[in-house]
Amino acid sequence: MSKMFVTATVNGDSAEFLCDPGATLLDVLRDTMGLTGTKEGCGSGDCGACTVMLDGEMVCSCLVLAAETEGRQVSTIEAVAEGSDLHPVQRQFLEHGALQCGFCTPGFIVASKALLDHNPNPSESEVRYWLAGNLCRCTGYDKIVRAVLDAAAEMRQERIPA
Amino acid sequence: MNAPLPTRTYRHVGTRPVRPDGLEKVTGKAIYGTDFVAPGMIHGAMLRSPHPHARIRSIDTKKAEALPGVKAVVTGADFPTMASLEVAMGESSGNIKHVSRNCMAHEKVLYEGQPVAAIAATSLRIAEEAARLIVVDYEVLPHVLDIDSAFAPGAPLLHDDIFTKGLNPPPDQPSNSPLRFQIGGGDPEAALAAATHRVSGRFSTQPVHQGYIEPHACVASWNADGQAQIWCSSQGQFSIRSVTAGVLGISHADIRVYPLEIGGGFGGKTIVYLEPVAMLLSRKSGRPVRMAMSRSEVFRASGPAPGSVVDIEMGAMADGTISGVVMEFKYLGGAFPGADVHPGAMSALAHYVVPDNRIIGWEVMCNMPSTHAYRAPGAPQATFAVESCIDELAQILGLDPIDMRIKNAARPGDKSAMGTTLGEIGYVECLEAAKAHPHWSAPLGPNQGRGVGGGTWGNYGGPSTATVSLAEDGSVLVTTGSPDIGGSRASMAIMAAETLQVHYEKIRVTIADTSSIGYSMVTGGSRTTFATGKAVVEACEQIITDLRERAAAMWNVDLDQTEWRNGAVVCRATDKVLTMGDIAAKAGFAKGPIAAESSINAQGYLPGFGVHICDTEVDPETGNVTVVRYTAVQDVGTAIHPDYVEGQMQGGAVQGIGWALNEGYVFDKSGKMDNPGFLDYRMPVCSDMPMIDTVMVEKPNPAHPYGVKGVGEVPIVPPLAAVANAVSRATGMRMRHLPMTPDKIWAQLQGQKG
Numbered sequence: 001m002s003k004m005f006v007t008a009t010v011n012g013d014s015a016e017f018l019c020d021p022g023a024t025l026l027d028v029l030r031d032t033m034g035l036t037g038t039k040e041g042c043g044s045g046d047c048g049a050c051t052v053m054l055d056g057e058m059v060c061s062c063l064v065l066a067a068e069t070e071g072r073q074v075s076t077i078e079a080v081a082e083g084s085d086l087h088p089v090q091r092q093f094l095e096h097g098a099l100q101c102g103f104c105t106p107g108f109i110v111a112s113k114a115l116l117d118h119n120p121n122p123s124e125s126e127v128r129y130w131l132a133g134n135l136c137r138c139t140g141y142d143k144i145v146r147a148v149l150d151a152a153a154e155m156r157q158e159r160i161p162a
Numbered sequence: 163m164n165a166p167l168p169t170r171t172y173r174h175v176g177t178r179p180v181r182p183d184g185l186e187k188v189t190g191k192a193i194y195g196t197d198f199v200a201p202g203m204i205h206g207a208m209l210r211s212p213h214p215h216a217r218i219r220s221i222d223t224k225k226a227e228a229l230p231g232v233k234a235v236v237t238g239a240d241f242p243t244m245a246s247l248e249v250a251m252g253e254s255s256g257n258i259k260h261v262s263r264n265c266m267a268h269e270k271v272l273y274e275g276q277p278v279a280a281i282a283a284t285s286l287r288i289a290e291e292a293a294r295l296i297v298v299d300y301e302v303l304p305h306v307l308d309i310d311s312a313f314a315p316g317a318p319l320l321h322d323d324i325f326t327k328g329l330n331p332p333p334d335q336p337s338n339s340p341l342r343f344q345i346g347g348g349d350p351e352a353a354l355a356a357a358t359h360r361v362s363g364r365f366s367t368q369p370v371h372q373g374y375i376e377p378h379a380c381v382a383s384w385n386a387d388g389q390a391q392i393w394c395s396s397q398g399q400f401s402i403r404s405v406t407a408g409v410l411g412i413s414h415a416d417i418r419v420y421p422l423e424i425g426g427g428f429g430g431k432t433i434v435y436l437e438p439v440a441m442l443l444s445r446k447s448g449r450p451v452r453m454a455m456s457r458s459e460v461f462r463a464s465g466p467a468p469g470s471v472v473d474i475e476m477g478a479m480a481d482g483t484i485s486g487v488v489m490e491f492k493y494l495g496g497a498f499p500g501a502d503v504h505p506g507a508m509s510a511l512a513h514y515v516v517p518d519n520r521i522i523g524w525e526v527m528c529n530m531p532s533t534h535a536y537r538a539p540g541a542p543q544a545t546f547a548v549e550s551c552i553d554e555l556a557q558i559l560g561l562d563p564i565d566m567r568i569k570n571a572a573r574p575g576d577k578s579a580m581g582t583t584l585g586e587i588g589y590v591e592c593l594e595a596a597k598a599h600p601h602w603s604a605p606l607g608p609n610q611g612r613g614v615g616g617g618t619w620g621n622y623g624g625p626s627t628a629t630v631s632l633a634e635d636g637s638v639l640v641t642t643g644s645p646d647i648g649g650s651r652a653s654m655a656i657m658a659a660e661t662l663q664v665h666y667e668k669i670r671v672t673i674a675d676t677s678s679i680g681y682s683m684v685t686g687g688s689r690t691t692f693a694t695g696k697a698v699v700e701a702c703e704q705i706i707t708d709l710r711e712r713a714a715a716m717w718n719v720d721l722d723q724t725e726w727r728n729g730a731v732v733c734r735a736t737d738k739v740l741t742m743g744d745i746a747a748k749a750g751f752a753k754g755p756i757a758a759e760s761s762i763n764a765q766g767y768l769p770g771f772g773v774h775i776c777d778t779e780v781d782p783e784t785g786n787v788t789v790v791r792y793t794a795v796q797d798v799g800t801a802i803h804p805d806y807v808e809g810q811m812q813g814g815a816v817q818g819i820g821w822a823l824n825e826g827y828v829f830d831k832s833g834k835m836d837n838p839g840f841l842d843y844r845m846p847v848c849s850d851m852p853m854i855d856t857v858m859v860e861k862p863n864p865a866h867p868y869g870v871k872g873v874g875e876v877p878i879v880p881p882l883a884a885v886a887n888a889v890s891r892a893t894g895m896r897m898r899h900l901p902m903t904p905d906k907i908w909a910q911l912q913g914q915k916g
Contacts, residue, residue, distance in 0.1 A: 004211050020287065036197035039191015039425070041375040042457040046840035049375055077190035090188040094180045097805030100648035100813065102187030103194055103376040103425025125849075132849040135840060137373045138648060139809050140816030141848045 008069040010035070011079035019066040026050045026061040029076060037077040037106045041135065048134030051107040052076045058114040060133075077106035080113055088151040089113050098147040100138035108134050112148045120156055126147065170640045172223060174660040175868050178805045181652040182671055183423075195379030195395035200450035203381060204233055206436075206443050207289035208453070209279040209296050210463065211271035214529035214833030215305035215318060218278065218298060225295040231288035234446035235296075236280045236439060240267035242411040258408045260498040264532050265438050271300070271318030272320055272497035273531050274834045275462030282443035282451045305435035305529040305833040309471050309492045312338040312526045320497060320527050340499040341525040345507050348518030349467055353486025357477025361554045364473050365547040365698060367882070367900045368826030369466040369494060372536045373817070373845050376425020378455035378464060382440035386448070389735055390417045390441060394404045395424040397645055398684030403676045405434040410441060417441075421645050428817070429535030430465050432684045456803040465534025466827060468501040468525075469494035470543035476551040482559055482566040484552070486518040487511060491544055493525055496532040501525040505620070506540030509879070510548050512579050513589050513618040513771055514570040529833055535686065537814060538619040538875035542821065542882050546900070549615040549883030554896060563614050563887075564597045564773075572618075588797030589618065589771035595857050596773040600795040610779045610790065611892025617879030618771045621872035623764035624685030627680035628697035630658065630705050631757035634750075636743030638662060638669045640701075641681030644694040648874070649806035650812075654698050655689045656802050657868060661702035664729035664742070681763045688833035691802055692863075693764035697869045704758035712753055713740045766865020770876040772796040774815060774884040780892045785908030787823055787889055789850070794880075795857040797882060799871025804858060811877045812854040818881025820846045826901050 003018040010033065018076050026043075029035045029052070038061055041049035046059040052061045055074040080087045084142060089112045092098070099105045108131065115122060115130045122130065127148050128141070164528025186192040221237045241262055253283050262268075266277045279296050283289035304318040311317055317338060327334050328342035354360055371668045380394035390412075401420040407414045424431060436453040443451040455464065474489040489510065495501030503523035510521055523544075552570075556563040571589045578584050596602060596614065606612060629641045640658050644650060651671040659666045682694060710724045713731035717724075723734050730741045749756050777791040794811045801807040824844040828836040886897040895910050 022287075030197075034199075035190075036193070039194070039376070041377070041425075042840050044457065044839055044841065046456075047375055081189055086185070086188065093188050094184040096441060097178065097181070097649065097803070097809055098811055099184070099187055100377070100806070101374070101424060101426040102183075102192060103374075103423075105187050106190045115337065124853075128849040128851070132847045135375055135845060135847065137375055137428070137817065137845065138813045140812035140814075140846075140854050141851050142812045142854045143805070143809060145848065145853070 004067045006067055006070050008071065009073045011075055021067060023066045024062050025064040025066050025069055025074065028066040029061060035076050035078055039103055039106060041104070048111060049104050049107040051110045051134065053110065053114060057107070059110055062110055073126065077110055087113060088154045089148065092147040092151040092154065096143045096144040096147040096150070098139060104134060104136045108136065108144060112151065115148070116152050116155060120152060122152060172660055172693045173665055174656045175800060175802055176804060178803060179461065179652065179666050179829065181649050182655055183646060183651050190309070194376055194423045194425050194743065196454045198381055199424055200383055200393070201382050203450040203452055203502040204282050204284055204447060205286040205289050206280055206282045206440055206451045207286060207293050208277045208459070209293040211267065211274060211276045211278050213271060213300055213302050214274045215303040216271050216300040217303060218267060218271065219301055220299045221279060221527035222297040223279060225675065227294040229288065229292045229295060231284040232281055232292045233284065233449060234282040234443045236442045236446065237278065238266045241266055241409065257499070261434060262409045262765055264498055265435060273529050274532045274574060275459065275531060277439065280439045280443055282447050282515040306338065307528050307530060307829050307833055309494050309526050310529045320529065324499065337526055338527045340527065341503055343503050343507055343523045344521065346520035347542050350486040350488045350518045350520045352475040353518035354475060354488065357485040358480045359555060359558050360475060360477040361551050362475035363898050364471060365550065365898045367470045367543050367821070369469040369530065369533065370821050370825045371461055371466045371843065372428040374426030374428060377455040377457060377460045378435055379452070380436050380452055381452045382437060382444045383450035384445040388412065388416050391420065392417060392437055393420045393422055393601045394437060395422045395431065397424065397427045397647060397686050399645070399676050400643060400681050401432060401684050402434060402437055406437045406441060409434070409438040415578060416901065418675055418677045421673050424645050426649050427647055429538045429539055429686060432686050433465055433534050435464060451614035457840065458838040461843060462835050463531050465532060467536035467539065472544060472547040474547045474551055476555060478555045480559060482561045482569045484514060484570045485517050487516050488520050489547065490522040493523065493540065493543065495525055495527050496530045497527065498532040499525065499527065501533050502535065502540030504540070506544045508579050508620065509541035509618055512718060513572055513616055513770065515572055515576050516570065530827065531862060537817065537878040541617065541619055541879045542818065545879050546882035546886065547616045549617065549880065550886055550898065553613065553883070553887040553890065561758055562600065564593050567616055568593045584865060585768050586861055587769060587771060588859050589616070591859045591861060592771050592773045592795045592797050595859050596775055596795045599775065599793055599795070599857060601775050601791060601855065606777065607779065609782060609892060610777055611888045613776050613884045613887025613891060614773065615882070615884030615887060616771070616773045617876065617882035618769050619688065619879055620769045621692065621767045621873040622689040623688055623693045623767040624683045625763050626682045626694040626697045627759065627761045628694060628701045629679060629757060629759045630701040631755070632705065632742060632746045634746055636741060636746040638664065639672065640669055641672045641674050641679055641696055642694050642713050643674055643679045644690045645685045647685050648809065649803060650685070650690050652806065653802040657695050657699050658702050659778065660868065661699050662706065662729055663726070675899060680759070688770065688874040690868045691768070692767055692866055692872045695870055696764045696866055697760040697762050700760035700762065701758040704760065705756065708756060708758065709742065709745050712745050716740065766863065768799070768863045768871050770797055770871050770873060772876045772880045774880040776884040776888040777880070778885065778888040778892055780889060780907060782911060783910060785904035787902055787907060789819055789852060791852055794856040794877055795859060796873065797861050797871065797878055798858045798873045799863045799866070800860055800869030801858050802870060807858055807873050808856045811856045814877025815854050815881050816846050818878045818887055822882045822885035822900050822902060824901050825905065
């Protein structure tokens with residue numbers, strides 16, 4: 001089976017890779033590029049641990065063929081912080097203890113950032129429904145929801161001009 | 163909020179600093195099971211049985227071996243044969259022969275999904291293709307998947323060498339029941355006869371999965387000289403080492419197990435599934451081999467918790483005193499023994515004083531994956547029946563269900579089910595805190611009901627090793643052998659900071675591989691903060707003594723002229739100070755490096771208790787149940803890092819809610835699991851849940867330097883009954899069968915309408 005040659009933009013950098021036609025974006029991110037922050041929990045789009053942004057839309061990277069990313073922008077957990085500066089969602093996850101094992105955390109953070117990019121002032125219910133595609137088995141979601149609401153509040157504060 | 167205040171004040175204990183491993187986990191840098199890559203690594207895949215019960219006539223691997231890229235093929239024939247050999251393996255002691263058969267079937271397959279062969283190849287795709295080329299000739303046998311069928315005369319027999327233990331006289335025929343266990347005392351029949359009211363019934367629950375999001379994975383590299391390395395995520399690297407060595411018949415010291423970050427376990431990652439197979443593939447191929455399960459493999463071949471059927475009768479006097487209990491439960495285990503009947507029986511009534519009781523537990527095996535520990539293993543199923551009966555009796559007697567529990571609650575000084583005297587336990591305080599909580603008296607809306615449930619778990623201590631050393635600048639390195647599954651690095655650092663009286667950030671915590679630190683039991687049994695924490699504190703105390711001795715020598719004064727104050731040695735006579743940095747800088751020229759080790763068998767652990775309040779709303783049109791409000795109260799001893807204690811309470815509660823409402827294994831007629839994915843095995847998602855309010859009742863354990871009791875498992879014990887009692891009160895129908903899925907509730911509502 002011949003490989004496909006794909007050119008995409010991953011975390012702001014141009015990325016060229018060869019992949020099997022059946023390889024998923026998740027396979028390429030993890031196995032070809034070594035970006036293992038994106039996790040595989042199910043491989044069927046049910047757990048959200050592999051959540052990444054594709055052209056600004058939240059997707060399960062296990063449900064995207066790597067070849068489909070030709071010419072497109074992919075952004076992963078590794079690009080959520082700007083250099084060493086954590087995103088408010090990441091900081092609030094730490095402040096609230098919103099992770100226990102931490103395995104689902106990258107997916108939750110990418111999804112939460114996507115929510116706040118769309119909706120700077122979500123209600124608790126909006127947070128809960130937005131994150132309904134991300135499974136966490138450790139926390140019972142309470143501290144995750146609080147962390148996202150506090151990150152939203154923090155980001156709204158930042159937007160107020162001095 | 164309503165908790166009694168702890169009697170001691172601390173600088174660090176009870177604070178909520180950012181966990182030391184936090185940044186790596188929110189940025190995607192942390193290395194979990196499938197993230198690790200070894201140079202030259204190849205990929206393993208498993209061929210699994212399509213039948214729930216079959217005899218293997220032959221396995222032909224020739225075509226698979228001939229496929230380009232295939233480097234090794236392994237079947238049961240490659241495993242050492244050995245007589246039964248008991249090894250310590252986590253929370254349940256296992257039989258090494260059964261562990262071996264569970265890793266790879268030999269003569270029979272006992273569940274759909276049991277491995278029958280494994281392949282290592284240069285890519286996972288080739289390994290999977292090779293698996294399809296292996297030809298297995300099966301003689302399909304009849305299977306059993308429920309308790310009644312497994313017990314029936316002439317039932318298909320899983321093992322011909324397992325005879326029921328605990329029967330008198332011992333049986334002369336093998337059966338599907340490896341164990342009958344009985345405890346109790348007094349005259350329960352007479353007590354029941356004398357009761358003002360009696361309730362009885364049959365309760366049932368389905369097998370449920372631990373549901374960790376990270377599938378099992380490992381990399382093994384076994385060299386021709388016999389020495390091996392394994393990188394894997396687990397609840398205990400030492401357990402992985404000993405069980406893998408046991409299955410392969412090699413020396414423990416020949417395997418070095420490196421613990422990777424663990425993506426959830428809840429008891430289910432105390433078990434060895436992949437490591438011996440990866441080891442054999444590595445030995446044959448001469449390459450490091452990665453094996454990782456898919457989600458479907460996790461469901462079909464890793465440990466669920468047992469299903470249950472509980473027959474119970476409970477009697478009470480008019481004042482609410484529980485006069486007697488008789489219960490007989492059967493736990494539906496899987497292909498091999500290990501369904502946690504003992505802890506179920508020991509926990510069922512342990513939070514009450516009921517002298518006249520009899521509890522009989524049976525373990526039953528069937529053709530599903532072998533059941534394994536799941537958070538307070540064995541306790542939730544039996545407790546569900548007990549706590550439901552108390553609710554029903556309270557309704558009949560017109561009593562507040564919390565008052566009825568307070569009347570019967572076990573208190574310090576009472577006798578435990580084991581006959582020992584109970585120590586500083588806090589069940590009554592939890593019940594009182596629950597009663598005082600605004601939730602208990604809040605008004606309910608239409609179609610809503612409020613339930614309460616209590617429960618207990620024994621917790622554990624046991625063997626742990628910790629080392630503490632000072633770097634040359636006096637900063638502190640704490641090393642343990644206990645995997646951090648939910649913030650234990652933070653609690654170790656807090657306890658070390660408290661003992662040494664230094665800043666939390668001055669302490670760095672490492673979880674070492676099996677060759678770099680002494681033995682520690684698994685992270686399980688709610689033991690790590692208690693037992694490993696105790697070892698860390700003891701090692702810190704050794705460091706303090708050592709530093710005082712060094713300072714005394716430097717000042718030429720007696721040891722008792724020195725004291726430890728604010729992380730430094732102070733000379734009482736002169737007020738001179740030597741900091742940890744001062745002494746550490748000179749250590750190489752004086753007495754030598756500064757390091758201490760504590761290897762202990764931690765004793766004095768105490769059981770924990772919980773009380774959960776749940777409000778549910780039942781949709782009369784669909785039968786759907788929504789949890790609208792939830793409060794968890796727990797006796798936590800001392801909360802070292804309250805965020806992570808609350809997190810345990812919240813996470814355990816939500817797992818219990820899933821058990822009560824949605825989760826369960828479903829098998830088709832051919833014995834295959836019908837719902838081996840997160841779409842159909844429906845765990846709670848964020849939009850299903852309300853906030854989970856928590857009340858930490860702090861009643862310190864005198865046997866731990868900071869009062870730790872262990873908090874991880876208790877919170878999954880009360881929710882099954884708390885939710886079912888809430889639905890029972892919302893609908894006016896007693897809910898005895900879990901999960902309470904909408905179709906079941908709707909059918910019951912239709913029946914009620916008449």
